[in-house]
Amino acid sequence: MATSDQLLVVIDPVARHSDGEAVRIAKDVLSAGAATKVCLPEGPEEFARALDRRGSRRPVVVGDDRALLRAVTLLHRRRELGATALSLVPVGAALSLAGALGVPTGAVAAARAVLDGVERRLDLLVDDSDGVVLGELRIPSLPSVPSQRDGMPAGEAAPGRPWVRVRQSLVRTLAARPARLAVPPGPGPSRLRVEVDGVTLVDLDQPVEGVSVTPGASGTAFVEVRPVSVGAEASPLEARGRAVTVSGADFRYRADAVVAGPVRRRTWTVWEGAWGLTVPASG
Template sequence: MATSDQLLVVIDPVARHSDGESVRIAKDVLSAGAAAKVCLPDGPEEFARALDRRGSRRPVVVGDDRALLRAVTQLHRRRELGTTSLSFVPVGAVLTLARSLGVPTGAVAAARAVLDGAVRRLDLLVDDSDGVVLGDLRIPSVPAAPPGYDGAPVGEEAAQGRPWLRMRQSLVRTLAPRPPRPAFPPARPSRLRVEVDGLMLVDLDQPVAGVSVVPGDPGVAEVQVRPVSVGAEAAPLNAVGRRVTVSGADFRYRADSVVGGPVRTRTWVVREAAWGLTLPG
């Protein structure tokens, strides 16, 4: 084996409930090849405690992308990523990150990679609130609602204070077939300032359809801004750097599978070779 043959196998509860057969297979393969202590946490707090009490055992996470992200986040906040490598057996419906990292998605192949693979040091994107990104970071356009739409069904405002009218509307909705939902207009562009290593890529006067930050060469990230233009389609703006700052009106962002925000400004910094993951040799 590449590292310690003492394993702590932490099985995420979502994996147990969604695909118990794959969990059983992974557990059997790992237990046959190493001294494995199996932990079955019921929630995020027990999951974190299991990692904190691992001792000298090498942690193996069995779960989906969110379970891996939870484990890396916990070790990062305890400042233990530099001394602890992770192994991962993907089980669940959300495995996009696992595939992008090169982890086998079959239970047997992934468990064997844990036993026979080697640790590879990977970059980590860390923001100024101590959040982490293992794969892609995306800032989409701002969702728009129809003019005058406040979230209430049509006619509901008129019924306020008139119980008889509300009762009639309720009866009509019950008896009549439900009409199709009105189509919402497309998302409106965002106005954001994007800076890469202190150099401005786009400013607030240029509306954008989206921003993406993905891993690039070791130590840097690739940044792409998709501007909105009138007439001909505008070419994307691209840059490469270690530090990315986005600011403007309140915006949300998707870091791996987690939605963050809204925030007015956020800075992400690439930390080279910040964490270790066992991958097939």
Template sequence: MATFATSDQLLVVIDPVARRMDGESVRIAKDVLSAGSASMKVCLPEGPEEFARVLTRRGSRRPVVIGDDLSLIRAVSLLHRRRELTDCALSVVPVGGVLSLARSLGLPTGAVAAARAVLDGTERRLDLLVDDSDGVVLGALRIPPVVSHQAAEADTGLDAAVAAGVTARPWLRTCQSLVRTLVPVRPLRPAPLDPGPGPSRLRVEVDGEMLVDLDQPVEAVSVTPGGSGAAAVEVRPASVGAEASPLLARGRRVTVSGADFRYRADATVAGPVRRRTWTVWEGALGLTLPER
């Protein structure tokens, strides 16, 4: 672990979505960081490509990302693909609408507290899950995703829009707000509940040992980096009558295969795939967190 001095040179990268959604929190965070740092460079990228270019040209400056969970994932994924996570301590000030991942990692979600943690916090090494397509998972992986099929498609569409820079167009947000204002609100009968995805037939292997096979339908699978180079795996079998007990395991390498399946990794939905292997990379991410 490393404790940072407030005189560190900082590269502050502010996500465009954060600037539009909560400009006041962004301003407060900038003021706190500026007051505590001897040298601070602020960058305002307008899209993912510019975001990546700024981050890769950071030089000796410590990167600070102001943005939501998608910004955090984008930064970690980029640094991982360039194999630069080992020598880079990432700092994050969570600002935006989706911050559940940031909270789960221990990041403060208040602008002042988060900015102070950047200046006075400690670098802690966290485990990552890395799949066989070089994708990363910081928090939880769930199969099937904890959303209905329709919601999963909507999430995937949103992620694609963010990646394409569509959300950087202020006129789109203005039109959406106008439509919501003009459409009258009428009382509606409750919509029928979406039953969500049914049981899946999946083979789950942990470090080469079979945890569940295709002949046993499962309701859900979750994989979470548990620290010390191992992931916590939980499989919930489909129950008939009395609720079936979950199957639990810990291991470094988890392989899931079977019929086409989708999975939720942090804030995004991926798939469908027929086989995917996740491996724990111990201490791969250095994240600046508040002193305990």
């Protein structure tokens, strides 16, 4: 059997607790079409160990957007992402990133795409602390929730909700550094300097309502800055480039589903074609 037909199916514990039926369906479809080894990690250390021991098997993550982000982050930090094509069967409540990346959000369709799909090479935003962004970066409009690091949300487990306790376990053990549990301010104008490839797009003298950075194509990111309007609505400032630096007073940012910070300066660089994701074959 070809290497591509050897699958390592890593089932995120939150997916098992939140939608066991979808997990069972995905396992059945994958097992019917390929030789599979199924791993049921109970925490981030086991999750990482399963990926480390994948050998020649193609990794398939069964879980939500955070599970995908966790897998990409682990492989990136081991500098193994470029040689490893990932597959995803989305299961859970947070699936917007998976859908935006072209992965079907139904268990059957996603599992069939794992078996019959093609690898799509995607750009990656990597910051100067080795964090990654798969979909979109937003500054500074954030909800009033504790800050998060390394792909995990912070919070207390609710009694009688085992999947929340599982997520809390992931929070405690996966984070590479202690989280700073400060509550971010409500949405409002900020004074930030935004530089794209060394050219200043907006400076500290111009308050802004928000900044967004999205990996584009051919190794560039699309940057949009929304200045605070005075009188007539201000037009967004737009640019494309390979490196984006934001600096100013302490600010937080949302990278995919993760809230991070506060920081005073951060640079994101586009890594062209840095990772591969299996998506349905066109046509």
